[in-house]
Amino acid sequence: MSEPLLSVQGLEKHFPVTKGLFKRQVGAVRAVDGVSFDVFKGETIGLVGESGCGKTTTGRLITRLIEPTGGKVVFEGNDITHMSQSRIRPLRRDMQLIFQDPYSSLNPRHTVGAIVGAPFRIQGVKTEQGIKKEVQDILALVGLNPEHYNRYPHEFSGGQRQRIGIARTLALKPKLIIADEPVSALDVSIQAQVVNLLEDLQNELDLTYVVIAHDLSVVRHISDRVAVMYLGKIVELADRKSLYDAPMHPYTNALLSAVPIPDVKHRGDRERIRLQGDVPSPLNPPPACRFHTRCWKAQVVCKTEEPPLVELAPGHQVACHFPENADKISAPAAAKVARNVQDAQHPKGTIA
Amino acid sequence: MTAPLDAPGKAAEAEPEAVVAGVSGKAIQGRSLGQIAWLRLKRDKVALAGAGVVVFLILVATFAPLIVGWFGHPPNEFHQEMIDPSTMTPKGGSGISGEFLFGVEPLNGRDLFSRVVYGARISLLIAFLATVLSVVIGTVMGVMAGYFGGWVDTVISRLMDIFLAFPLLVFAIALVGVLGQFEQQLGVQGDTLRILLLIFVIGFFNWPYIGRIIRGQTLSLREREFVDAARSLGARGPYILFREILPNLIAPILVYATLLIPTNVLFEAALSFLGVGIQAPTATWGGMLAQAVKFYTVPHFMFFPGMAIFITVLAFNLFGDGLRDALDPKSSR
Ligand SMILES: Nc1ncnc2c1ncn2[C@@H]1O[C@H](COP(=O)(O)OP(=O)(O)OP(=O)(O)O)[C@@H](O)[C@H]1O
Numbered sequence: 001m002s003e004p005l006l007s008v009q010g011l012e013k014h015f016p017v018t019k020g021l022f023k024r025q026v027g028a029v030r031a032v033d034g035v036s037f038d039v040f041k042g043e044t045i046g047l048v049g050e051s052g053c054g055k056t057t058t059g060r061l062i063t064r065l066i067e068p069t070g071g072k073v074v075f076e077g078n079d080i081t082h083m084s085q086s087r088i089r090p091l092r093r094d095m096q097l098i099f100q101d102p103y104s105s106l107n108p109r110h111t112v113g114a115i116v117g118a119p120f121r122i123q124g125v126k127t128e129q130g131i132k133k134e135v136q137d138i139l140a141l142v143g144l145n146p147e148h149y150n151r152y153p154h155e156f157s158g159g160q161r162q163r164i165g166i167a168r169t170l171a172l173k174p175k176l177i178i179a180d181e182p183v184s185a186l187d188v189s190i191q192a193q194v195v196n197l198l199e200d201l202q203n204e205l206d207l208t209y210v211v212i213a214h215d216l217s218v219v220r221h222i223s224d225r226v227a228v229m230y231l232g233k234i235v236e237l238a239d240r241k242s243l244y245d246a247p248m249h250p251y252t253n254a255l256l257s258a259v260p261i262p263d264v265k266h267r268g269d270r271e272r273i274r275l276q277g278d279v280p281s282p283l284n285p286p287p288a289c290r291f292h293t294r295c296w297k298a299q300v301v302c303k304t305e306e307p308p309l310v311e312l313a314p315g316h317q318v319a320c321h322f323p324e325n326a327d328k329i330s331a332p333a334a335a336k337v338a339r340n341v342q343d344a345q346h347p348k349g350t351i352a
Numbered sequence: 353m354t355a356p357l358d359a360p361g362k363a364a365e366a367e368p369e370a371v372v373a374g375v376s377g378k379a380i381q382g383r384s385l386g387q388i389a390w391l392r393l394k395r396d397k398v399a400l401a402g403a404g405v406v407v408f409l410i411l412v413a414t415f416a417p418l419i420v421g422w423f424g425h426p427p428n429e430f431h432q433e434m435i436d437p438s439t440m441t442p443k444g445g446s447g448i449s450g451e452f453l454f455g456v457e458p459l460n461g462r463d464l465f466s467r468v469v470y471g472a473r474i475s476l477l478i479a480f481l482a483t484v485l486s487v488v489i490g491t492v493m494g495v496m497a498g499y500f501g502g503w504v505d506t507v508i509s510r511l512m513d514i515f516l517a518f519p520l521l522v523f524a525i526a527l528v529g530v531l532g533q534f535e536q537q538l539g540v541q542g543d544t545l546r547i548l549l550l551i552f553v554i555g556f557f558n559w560p561y562i563g564r565i566i567r568g569q570t571l572s573l574r575e576r577e578f579v580d581a582a583r584s585l586g587a588r589g590p591y592i593l594f595r596e597i598l599p600n601l602i603a604p605i606l607v608y609a610t611l612l613i614p615t616n617v618l619f620e621a622a623l624s625f626l627g628v629g630i631q632a633p634t635a636t637w638g639g640m641l642a643q644a645v646k647f648y649t650v651p652h653f654m655f656f657p658g659m660a661i662f663i664t665v666l667a668f669n670l671f672g673d674g675l676r677d678a679l680d681p682k683s684s685r
């Protein structure tokens with residue numbers, strides 16, 4: 001396969017937790033704890049997980065808004081993990097971030113023209129026909145009235161604000177856009193419009209997306225591949241079809257069962273899985289498989305041995321000792337899974 | 353969007369919003385938050401009244417010589433003919449007449465109207481400049497503490513605590529008293545020296561009030577996503593500070609500056625009242641009050657400078673409160 005546009009390898013971010021007057025470190029929030037995935041040119045990757053699992057942190061790490069604790073971020077062949085801010089500045093043109101909250105992401109004191117024109121000014125990019133003309137073209141591109149150039153963000157609705165935010169990311173014609181829950185703050189009726197806009201822009205401008213969402217329904221439509229995160233780790237990564245049709249990780253199954261099925265005929269096919277308990281704290285995550293505290297299939301091995309993220313079927317990576325939809329698993333991996341199942345039924349150890 | 357802004361752009365806000373085609377010919381001008389605040393302020397009659405009085409006071413202070421020329425007598429001119437020599441109080445109680453609008457002072461018959469008008473100069477000059485000094489120091493310190501955080505924040509925050517714990521009045525009395533002795537060494541003297549000293553003392557010790565507010569605002573602004581947006585575009589520190597954060601601080605700076613002015617008016621009056629402010633014969637409201645205490649039988653002597661202080665403080669406070677309501681970021685998403 002060709003070289004990926006973005007490659008994330010074992011990425012980690014541990015936020016120190018300090019206490020007392022002297023800021024003694026007493027622990028760490030393992031917000032992102034060993035995340036790896038590749039993004040290829042032109043594709044859309046969905047990154048899905050419950051609130052607090054580290055999605056935003058991952059996005060901010062990739063764009064180097066925060067410093068990674070460990071791992072590697074490679075963008076277009078450049079290792080940017082610890083690159084200095086001045087060296088990374090020119091690369092920022094190619095990598096942009098859409099923010100979760102369209103209210104907080106636009107400076108209330110700047111006009112739309114200033115906001116969408118800021119990338120040109122900050123990066124010192126010269127435009128052929130002046131910044132204003134350029135900005136107005138972009139506004140039209142995202143479905144806003146170019147005449148609204150002189151207006152302020154507070155004069156717009158949430159959906160329009162998100163379009164302004166999208167316009168800003170498009171200004172410098174980036175290659176990669178990381179969209180952090182681009183529609184979760186919007187009315188359901190407007191969500192589809194914004195998702196469609198993102199899709200249209202991708203076709204028109206040859207963009208690559210990492211779209212972050214907290215449920216699987218939002219990214220179903222636009223993703224080519226989907227990664228499911230749980231407590232700072234990716235538990236399943238597969239192309240869209242296999243993930244939605246034959247999810248292997250129990251957590252993905254649980255998330256999917258919460259998604260309404262559009263087709264009435266198939267509704268009976270799937271029972272709704274209710275996860276017990278809350279998401280454990282990333283301050284003190286469960287050992288081995290982090291999902292074992294809430295998993296209905298958990299066995300002793302899940303509490304003692306961390307399941308690695310391995311390719312169980314072509315293009316389908318799962319981190320689970322007892323994956324679902326076992327019939328899809330390719331032969332060598334199947335043997336390993338079968339051994340796990342056998343061990344679980346006839347435990348050798350005496351672990352309490 | 354819940355803000356009930358009856359902006360003309362309302363119709364265009366409705367979703368779905370793709371209204372690229374069929375744009376009307378005239379360019380659409382947006383309303384800045386400042387313009388919206390002005391519209392709100394215009395509806396607040398009390399604040400407008402306060403603003404009117406503030407403007408009036410500033411005009412009076414600026415054109416004091418002209419006003420006194422038209423309606424009064426020079427402020428330090430004696431009018432012994434107005435004084436009853438047996439009691440040393442004004443003839444007829446206060447001496448109020450068409451010629452002496454506020455009557456005359458006991459003892460030497462100086463024109464009270466002229467002295468109150470000239471008092472406005474000193475009072476406002478010191479209050480304004482002391483406020484400017486506080487705002488400049490407070491903003492710089494507050495922004496640095498909030499923006500850089502870490503040990504910079506710790507140092508500045510402790511410094512503010514120390515300043516706020518200072519027995520300011522006692523210290524001011526001592527400092528003005530002591531420094532007032534060094535006319536030669538400081539190279540300035542008389543009223544100029546006193547005015548500079550008062551501006552320095554009042555302004556320098558009040559900055560933590562502004563500093564704390566600006567620090568808090570900067571802290572919360574720094575976390576806003578538009579700052580991250582600028583950073584992800586490659587913006588450097590100065591751009592973020594001056595282009596992204598500072599424009600959002602102008603409103604609170606304006607409000608708290610407006611509310612600090614009356615405090616400083618009172619402070620200057622108190623110092624002059626205690627005799628450590630501007631020295632006689634220069635007219636100050638506080639100084640006049642101090643004199644008036646000795647002549648409680650002629651209440652107009654206390655009434656006019658007292659009212660001047662009262663009206664000034666009230667007007668600035670009403671205006672400042674109105675300004676705060678009009679600029680309130682919570683009601684103007
Ligand atoms: N600056 C920080 N300091 C300390 N902890 C942090 C910081 N930022 C995030 N965290 C913690 O890291 C974890 C992951 O946060 P993150 O914002 O990445 O989650 P998320 O998946 O984006 O959630 P959401 O769906 O709510 O946006 C959370 O437990 C959060 O409390």
Ligand SMILES: [Mg+2]
Nearest residue numbers: 055056057100
């Ligand atoms: Mg998030």
